[in-house]
Amino acid sequence: MAKKLYLDCQSGISGDMLVGALLDLGASEKILKDTLASLPLEGFEIEINRVEKAGLNACDFLVKLDAVHENHDHDMNYLHGEGEKEEHHSPHMHRGFPEVVSIIQSGKLTKRAKELAVQIFKILGEAEAKAHGTTLEEVHFHEVGAVDSIVDIVAAAVCLDNLGIDKVVIPVICEGWGTVNSQHGILSIPVPAVANIIQQYQLIIQMTSVEGELITPTGAAIAAAFCTEKELPQKFSIVKSGIGTGKRQYERPSLLRAMVIDTLGEPEEEKKDEEVIVKLECNVDDCGGEAFGYCMEQLFAAGARDVFYIPVYMKKNRPAYEVVVICEPQDVEKMEAILFTETTTIGIRRTKMERTILKRNIITMESSFGPVQIKVCEFQDTKWGYPEYESIKKIAMKEGVSYLEVYQVVHEEVTKLMEKENTKKH
Template sequence: MSKLYLECYSGISGDMFVASMLDLGASQKVLEEVLASLPLDGYKTGITRVNKSGLDVCDFNVVLEHDNHDHDMDYLYGEHHHEHHHHHEHRHLHDILHIIDHGEMTEGAKDLAKKIFTILGEAEAKAHGTSIEEVHFHEVGAVDSIVDIISAAVCFDDLGIDEVYIPVIYEGTGTVNCAHGTLPIPVPAVNNIVSSHHLPLHIDTIKGELVTPTGAAIASAIVTDTVLPETFTIKKTGVGAGKRAYERPSLLRAMLIETTPRH
């Protein structure tokens, strides 16, 4: 039995999760082969070591090619400008399931990737008052989210983890700007996921979005228990870096743990 404890004191996002799994020893080669097999292009991935608060941690980054797109222009010109540049962002769930099905990965990784996308799709559909078949994955369906989620599933599957403990997920406060206007934090998709899947949330005083919809969907797809064993030993630790700069370092720690039976 392989057990994982996810320490989400800085929230959770897709790239942080993938980085923490790679840092734990998920195969970079396996991941790169799966990504190369996907019917999806227009991006590159980078796996690097970065320094956060003096710690050496893993960073997973999806870089969109030809993305000289100025996101601030969206606010000035609205959605049409947005779609003109990012025609590939408007995908439906069936398009994404097609991409997953055509990737060369294990059945376990495929099933998990589909589960994560379905959780995300249900939450986005509920937030926008539409159905999961109809919802446009504009933020979700963006190439970087697809790559994050498939990578998360592949790396998690590669580590062969059976149990996942997530006792608490920290979230910030305030609002975020999106193409549709200003949203409260947790953003509606995160709120819906946390609500539907009974994820244990702690609202911290930090201003900003600590939990992304992708991060929340990954957490709810893999969590098996929200109560940590009273005592355990740590076999290995992986740390993934987040991209955002808040007053607390943006880090996700993932620990492979062992529980020792009491005598």
């Protein structure tokens, strides 16, 4: 059964608040500390403590920066004070997106944690690039380059992966009002990067009477990357809950609550192997190949089940492409936002479809080349398997042999293994 996480963001969201909540839920402190220590990054250390806030016991995740990297992100006088910016000014390292990705790829993260961290930074980078009128490749800014942002985002990805969370529900995120000081001057709340993320990923926010910034750019980017659903089930039980704290002092305590929930009713594993998916289509005759390639990458990164292009002829015999996206119902808004942003389409057709799927799972099998991942499918008590592409590719590159040679050998071994299991059943 998929593990579903509900994020209660009544006091907004920031990187440290979320990481604290995930640690409080049971994410491994040792794995987190070992992973962060593996990053080629200097100027920080972390502290994980139990604290009391608003009478509640919670987990505090603190990224302590040295004097060179300090950005005063938690300094209330700097953020909301008058005339205090100059005395707090210090040089910051301005990294670009490629440098940040290199740092993540060099760390000892799992594949899923790396993908999540890169996705979060891409969301944040594109939002900042849009705010500054430049591109993701060219933007250099302290928000993404700041050491604490890198640590917070990597930590969030590592903790979510460690908890084995599959789905995240974020119905609403509360935001304050007013202005906040930044490296770019005094900005209105929500700051441009946050507003861009909310617009692009259709996050739902609720403005409150709290004077101050409740949603940080890092927090918004994490929410956009993690969120798979925006509506809570009508009935559910709470399996476990955790509370993380923020450092900023506002009239509303900086607390974020995370709950692992279990939907009540028919267990997922006992449901019929049927699913409802959505097919999105649009015809485009005035968009370049590079844009199509980039659009496909964005759609897959946002969770599309499949994306493909079909050559068609439109009115006046114009050659064009039909863009087809297969996605889950809760991802429709996100996919449509990408299609409208990254292509020239002005309309999208939407069709709900039922599909029947086979039971399948991924296992690791010991082959003559070593461990390899296998996708095992089952129908009417009969199993068969296929070697996973990435595993075969990795072996082929390591052994210096062709992909087909490795695939054929492993596939034969998988077939024999499945035949033995099927014989035992019958």
